[in-house]
Amino acid sequence: MTNALRSVCASASNASCGFYSPFGAYDDDTGAIVQAAGAAFALFSDRVVHGTGGQGTEEGMDTGRAAALHAYALAVAKDTTLPTLFWDQALSDELDTLGGTDTAMGESLISAARQATAADANDPYAHVLIVRLNSEGYWAQRPDARLVTDRLLDTIASGRAGRATTIAEFLRAHPAQAPAYGFPPNSELGSFAYWMGTPNQASMWRALAAARSAAGGDAMLDHPSIRDLVFSAEAAKWYSVLDLPESAGEQQSQLTAFRALIASIYRAAGAKPPEDIAPIRAPTPPPAPIKPSPAPSSSPSPSPTPSGGR
Numbered sequence: 254m255t256n257a258l259r260s261v262c263a264s265a266s267n268a269s270c271g272f273y274s275p276f277g278a279y280d281d282d283t284g285a286i287v288q289a290a291g292a293a294f295a296l297f298s299d300r301v302v303h304g305t306g307g308q309g310t311e312e313g314m315d316t317g318r319a320a321a322l323h324a325y326a327l328a329v330a331k332d333t334t335l336p337t338l339f340w341d342q343a344l345s346d347e348l349d350t351l352g353g354t355d356t357a358m359g360e361s362l363i364s365a366a367r368q369a370t371a372a373d374a375n376d377p378y379a380h381v382l383i384v385r386l387n388s389e390g391y392w393a394q395r396p397d398a399r400l401v402t403d404r405l406l407d408t409i410a411s412g413r414a415g416r417a418t419t420i421a422e423f424l425r426a427h428p429a430q431a432p433a434y435g436f437p438p439n440s441e442l443g444s445f446a447y448w449m450g451t452p453n454q455a456s457m458w459r460a461l462a463a464a465r466s467a468a469g470g471d472a473m474l475d476h477p478s479i480r481d482l483v484f485s486a487e488a489a490k491w492y493s494v495l496d497l498p499e500s501a502g503e504q505q506s507q508l509t510a511f512r513a514l515i516a517s518i519y520r521a522a523g524a525k526p527p528e529d530i531a532p533i534r535a536p537t538p539p540p541a542p543i544k545p546s547p548a549p550s551s552s553p554s555p556s557p558t559p560s561g562g563r
Contacts, residue, residue, distance in 0.1 A: 256474065258290030269421045271296060275489045284329040284337065292335075294420055294429075295327070296383070299339035322369055322380045324429035336429035338420060340383040341365070349390035355400045358392060359408030366414040379427035382415060387493075453533045454492050457511065460531035461486050464515045468522040479521045486514050495533070508533060 262270040271294040272287040287295045299320040321341035326334040344365050351357050362384070369382050386392070392401055409417050465473065465483055473479040491514075494507040508531070516526035 255286055255290050258287065258292055262291035269293070269419075271420060274298075275493070284327050284335050288329045288333065288335040294324075294336040294338060294424060296338050296340065296420065298342045298385075300342045301339065321383055323378050324381065324424060324427065326429040334429070336424050338381070338383060340385040342385075344382075345385045348384060349387050349392060351392060352395075355397050356404045356408075358401060358405045359414070362405070362408060362414045370415075378430055379423075381418070381420075381423050381427075383420075389493075453495050456533060457492055457531045460512075460515050463527070464518040467524045468518055473522070476521075479518065482514065482518045482521055486511070486518065 258270075258272060270292055272290075272292040273296045274283075284295065320339045321344075323338075325337045327337040329335045344361075348358050348361060351361060365384075366382055369380065392398065395401055408414055461483075464486070468479050468483065469476075473483060491507070491511045494504055494511075499507075512530040515530050519526040
């Protein structure tokens with residue numbers, strides 16, 4: 254992560270170089286690593302905030318709900334802060350999967366912006382509403398995807414959902430000031446350690462970590478033939494494949510390609526690949542409904558036939 258950040262930030266000014274965590278993973282060391290590598294800001298899902306345990310107080314709950322509306326000054330070292338922002342996960346997921354007319358996405362965005370403004374009208378800090386759209390989400394699979402995109406861009410350009418901006422531009426105009434998020438300062442309710450990945454994604458990450466270790470860890474950076482393979486395996490596209498609306502066959506094809514790439518890292522390092530790479534657990538189907546037992550008959554039992562004789 255450090256090497257990737259330094260490489261990107263070296264080719265851009267600090268004002269435009271930031272860190273984006275697509276899966277929302279965050280722990281207490283992340284901010285320090287991001288800041289030390291030269292990034293001007295970090296961007297996470299607001300689920301990082303909601304998963305901290307800081308909602309045990311009313312203040313913590315209010316702050317958590319407003320996480321996607323502010324730029325926060327995250328303390329990463331003594332007298333050192335990193336501007337940190339969050340995208341609205343619930344709104345982003347809603348826009349990603351929204352059906353309806355070709356204007357539905359724009360209308361939903363306008364409604365969310367108005368609600369956010371009304372809810373935080375008395376907040377002293379500048380507001381920014383961040384949404385993240387998956388370029389391969391359901392909205393992009395629609396037959397009228399081009400028209401949907403045009404309508405959404407028209408809405409953004411019109412200013413009805415607020416003025417469009419970039420994170421760097423917003424931070425230049427409104428330096429991060431809010432000193433805490435998720436729960437009040439000095440709260441004992443928990444740290445920011447939180448993991449958003451699914452068990453199957455974690456299996457893929459473990460496979461990558463094991464291959465990287467077998468290739469010599471950071472030493473592999475001095476060997477381009479291995480380094481390029483590792484960098485390819487680090488691409489976010491592999492780890493999102495299980496979340497995309499693809500057929501089972503397409504998902505399996507992508508997983509096969511990922512496993513082949515991991516195996517090639519071992520071979521390039523002169524090591525034998527493991528037999529089972531990134532095992533994936535299929536979703537458990539819901540249990541079949543239990544059929545009720547037939548109700549007992551309400552008709553009276555036939556009387557036994559009397560036996561007689563002399």
